[in-house]
Amino acid sequence: MTNNQNVDSSQAFVFDPSIAHNLVGTMLPDGWLLTEKARQGFVGPDETGGHFSVGYIAEKDGKQAFVKVFDLGGALMQNAGNVMQAMMMLGQNHQYECQLLDICNAAHLDRIVQVLGRGQASITTSQGLSTPIPYIIFERAASDIRRALHKANVIEDAWRLTMLHHVAVGVQQLHGQQIAHQDIKPSNVLIFESGGESAKLADLGRASRNDGLSAAHDSLAIAGDFNYAPPEQAYGVFAPEWRDRREGCDLYHLGALLAFVFTGVTPNMHYMNLPEAIRPRAWRGTWTGTYEDVVHHIAAAFADYLARIKPDLPDWAAEELVVMIGQMCDPDYMRRGDPDARRQAGAPIGIDRFISRLDRLAKEARIKTKVA
Amino acid sequence: MTAYNEKSKRRVVPRWRSAAVAASSKEFRPLRNRAAPSPARDNDLLRRLAEFKEVPNLGRAAEVLATAVMLGKEEHARVAATFIRQNESQAPRILLAAAQSIIDGRRPPSVSVHIEKDAKAVAHLRVLLKARPKSAILWVELARHQAALGETEKAQKSMQIALGLAPDHRWVLRSANRLLLHAGNEEAAHRLLVKHPRTPHDPWLMSAELASALIAHKEPKFIRQAKDMLRHRSLHASHLSELAAAVATIELETGAGKNARKLLRQALIDPTENALAQIEWADRESHDGLALEPIVRRMPDAYEATCWVKYNDGQIEDALTAAQEWLQDEPFANRPVGMVCYLAAFLDDFDLIIKTAREALERDSEQVLHRNNLIYALLSKGQILRAPDDGELYKLIDFLKRRIADKDSDVSHPLADVGLLLYRIGRFQEGRKMYEISMSVAEKRGNYLGRALAATMNSREAILFQTAWAKEALNEAHKAAKRVVSPGITFYLRKLDALIGAPDKVSKILSPKNAAKWGTPEPFRNAVKDLRIVHTESGPELWVPEHLMKR
Numbered sequence: 001m002t003n004n005q006n007v008d009s010s011q012a013f014v015f016d017p018s019i020a021h022n023l024v025g026t027m028l029p030d031g032w033l034l035t036e037k038a039r040q041g042f043v044g045p046d047e048t049g050g051h052f053s054v055g056y057i058a059e060k061d062g063k064q065a066f067v068k069v070f071d072l073g074g075a076l077m078q079n080a081g082n083v084m085q086a087m088m089m090l091g092q093n094h095q096y097e098c099q100l101l102d103i104c105n106a107a108h109l110d111r112i113v114q115v116l117g118r119g120q121a122s123i124t125t126s127q128g129l130s131t132p133i134p135y136i137i138f139e140r141a142a143s144d145i146r147r148a149l150h151k152a153n154v155i156e157d158a159w160r161l162t163m164l165h166h167v168a169v170g171v172q173q174l175h176g177q178q179i180a181h182q183d184i185k186p187s188n189v190l191i192f193e194s195g196g197e198s199a200k201l202a203d204l205g206r207a208s209r210n211d212g213l214s215a216a217h218d219s220l221a222i223a224g225d226f227n228y229a230p231p232e233q234a235y236g237v238f239a240p241e242w243r244d245r246r247e248g249c250d251l252y253h254l255g256a257l258l259a260f261v262f263t264g265v266t267p268n269m270h271y272m273n274l275p276e277a278i279r280p281r282a283w284r285g286t287w288t289g290t291y292e293d294v295v296h297h298i299a300a301a302f303a304d305y306l307a308r309i310k311p312d313l314p315d316w317a318a319e320e321l322v323v324m325i326g327q328m329c330d331p332d333y334m335r336r337g338d339p340d341a342r343r344q345a346g347a348p349i350g351i352d353r354f355i356s357r358l359d360r361l362a363k364e365a366r367i368k369t370k371v372a
Numbered sequence: 373m374t375a376y377n378e379k380s381k382r383r384v385v386p387r388w389r390s391a392a393v394a395a396s397s398k399e400f401r402p403l404r405n406r407a408a409p410s411p412a413r414d415n416d417l418l419r420r421l422a423e424f425k426e427v428p429n430l431g432r433a434a435e436v437l438a439t440a441v442m443l444g445k446e447e448h449a450r451v452a453a454t455f456i457r458q459n460e461s462q463a464p465r466i467l468l469a470a471a472q473s474i475i476d477g478r479r480p481p482s483v484s485v486h487i488e489k490d491a492k493a494v495a496h497l498r499v500l501l502k503a504r505p506k507s508a509i510l511w512v513e514l515a516r517h518q519a520a521l522g523e524t525e526k527a528q529k530s531m532q533i534a535l536g537l538a539p540d541h542r543w544v545l546r547s548a549n550r551l552l553l554h555a556g557n558e559e560a561a562h563r564l565l566v567k568h569p570r571t572p573h574d575p576w577l578m579s580a581e582l583a584s585a586l587i588a589h590k591e592p593k594f595i596r597q598a599k600d601m602l603r604h605r606s607l608h609a610s611h612l613s614e615l616a617a618a619v620a621t622i623e624l625e626t627g628a629g630k631n632a633r634k635l636l637r638q639a640l641i642d643p644t645e646n647a648l649a650q651i652e653w654a655d656r657e658s659h660d661g662l663a664l665e666p667i668v669r670r671m672p673d674a675y676e677a678t679c680w681v682k683y684n685d686g687q688i689e690d691a692l693t694a695a696q697e698w699l700q701d702e703p704f705a706n707r708p709v710g711m712v713c714y715l716a717a718f719l720d721d722f723d724l725i726i727k728t729a730r731e732a733l734e735r736d737s738e739q740v741l742h743r744n745n746l747i748y749a750l751l752s753k754g755q756i757l758r759a760p761d762d763g764e765l766y767k768l769i770d771f772l773k774r775r776i777a778d779k780d781s782d783v784s785h786p787l788a789d790v791g792l793l794l795y796r797i798g799r800f801q802e803g804r805k806m807y808e809i810s811m812s813v814a815e816k817r818g819n820y821l822g823r824a825l826a827a828t829m830n831s832r833e834a835i836l837f838q839t840a841w842a843k844e845a846l847n848e849a850h851k852a853a854k855r856v857v858s859p860g861i862t863f864y865l866r867k868l869d870a871l872i873g874a875p876d877k878v879s880k881i882l883s884p885k886n887a888a889k890w891g892t893p894e895p896f897r898n899a900v901k902d903l904r905i906v907h908t909e910s911g912p913e914l915w916v917p918e919h920l921m922k923r
Contacts, residue, residue, distance in 0.1 A: 146431025264467035289402025
């Protein structure tokens, strides 16, 4: 329907709700040509609202990029047909993410996916209708970290630990800029192959800032993906401290990612085996009481989880990895983090210490590789 | 017969079940509801399935599995689960197990806590606690298993740690209260709740405080607040059930029967199984006819109440099954042990009594009830008399001697056991005499149930050994049984009536396998189930329904 459309940013706005899904062949103002959709099949709006985008692969001068096109149709569905509200929300989201990416670019955060361009195009369809399309162009990754999950030898252990170390550095870089990612999950950890493999964090669409500026999703109990949300968020807790509420959430995601790349099973999946009566609605349960009254049960289930995943962790590092996952995913969000760091003034989560521990384990694995 | 006083008092002490079971119980529900996020939407699963189909790998398959499980749509993850299964040499074991569950269409068991029994559970819990030493639930679970192993002091230390970690947690507080009561530290059990700031606002803690006060012979501190809370009914009926039963118990004992009956009916609106057992106990005393059976049938975990309802109905085998479940539910407690042995005795299932009593004595070797039950079963089975050299017989005799010499206790039971021993070694006259002394002692203490039990056992022995006084002894037993309401004795006398007519069929008549034959006949149960005691202004009256009047 919209193949080979012309771009004319001067035309008046007329809304086409399906346009974001039909942009293959479109040339963006920056000269990038959208060559294919990044994902096959139907991609609908996320459950948390406001997270409406469609991914494309783009080409320019023989280089490839990933383009995130903001999806007005999805936003409209979320806003019950209110076009103006949907437009406003989408514009705010686009602007918010661009601001965050500007901060990242200015600070040269090398573990965050780099932005190559951004803007807004007005697409004219064959019917003569015109629709504004905000977009952001990112460097294109070879894959994401989900490919890492399989039984591995020590060479792959070294690779995985190195990638996790990169992710932890990315988290630290964001936290250093008073930004919390809020949606760290396997599909948002991209692997790049140029100049040796490295991992970077992608998608700041659900991130939060601690500089007084807030996004619409900041008021939600769960800003990121429901499936990876820390338990306190699933139970509707809004921790008063930024450190516990946002940085603690990132750390939980990092711990879950660490468990995922070795075992394929996150704590949240295990929590689905808790009795329905004490699971929150977000986990298809019926619990309506306080988190304090169930956190002890979750801690017990978490202990069970750690015991069950241990045999799937590399023998030589299993003890330490269990301790790390235990500290990163502690269901008690006020204790989550490195215990020594938590005892310091301001009770930081100690991301720097986890970085050191992951770096040491990665180096140890590389030494074992050479010995082997 | 085994020692168990079916007329003993009952208090609404907190149940102490495994954490996984407690988590699904009414006791665990919040008093007030809070808002929480809604569940995720199906789009997540659709997106992940599309991603998996685009580039199938284990990581994407694992995400499909996790999302499907989170959404409760496991059937949509079969394609991913099958992929994991096909790549099993590369898949982590825990992921493979999750995939297999989905392929098999079964849910993994609840993971709240480990429920295996006793020593294995203790070892496993210690492993978990090493990883998560600050999990109060794990400490409570450890305490429960330690208590079940008879390690009461260790259990109390574990519970102390749990209380330190979760000092305001209702279930932890109630479990600690129950453990202290189990350990015989009634004052500390009461003090724990009296001093706790949550108690005056929480009906569950309040009911435990009232029960503990009665056991510790203290004045209940929160009786006024409890009555106010019950009157205002500002909380859901399920939260008030045990409190209403606890206050009703106090009212019954202070003679305020009318109030008590009102409260029992309030407790019945949405009862816990513990409240139901208490209501059953109160109903057994007052014969109010609260029609508990349909409610009991709806509550699969109401083991104690089911046991008593079945027992009162003369269904001894079913009552025993429920008592065994009750024991499994509270493996540290003495009352279900006593009930299992008591009921097994009516079925002449001596092996079960021996096994149950020995296990209980491993936990608590000083427990007289369990020792008495063991002696009765060993003597009744007779094996011990055929191998007297192993020393156990002499230890038992020594125990009986010490018990009889203890002037402060009810000696009717050890005397009856001596009577049984004398019968079994061929000194029938002396055995009869000893049973008669036992009956007389019980009579003097007003223990008519004990008297009837001794008479019944004397009758059994007289028939088994075909003594001249067998018929007379059976008549005496029937006479004694008329003075008490004991479905168990009624059941057993039916067996003895058959036995005296056919002494050659002893192995058949007294076999546990044939017990069903001696239960209360179904037509009779149905005919009398509508009988009620109605409490009127002028006092209690027996209400007989019209269909029974016509008979």
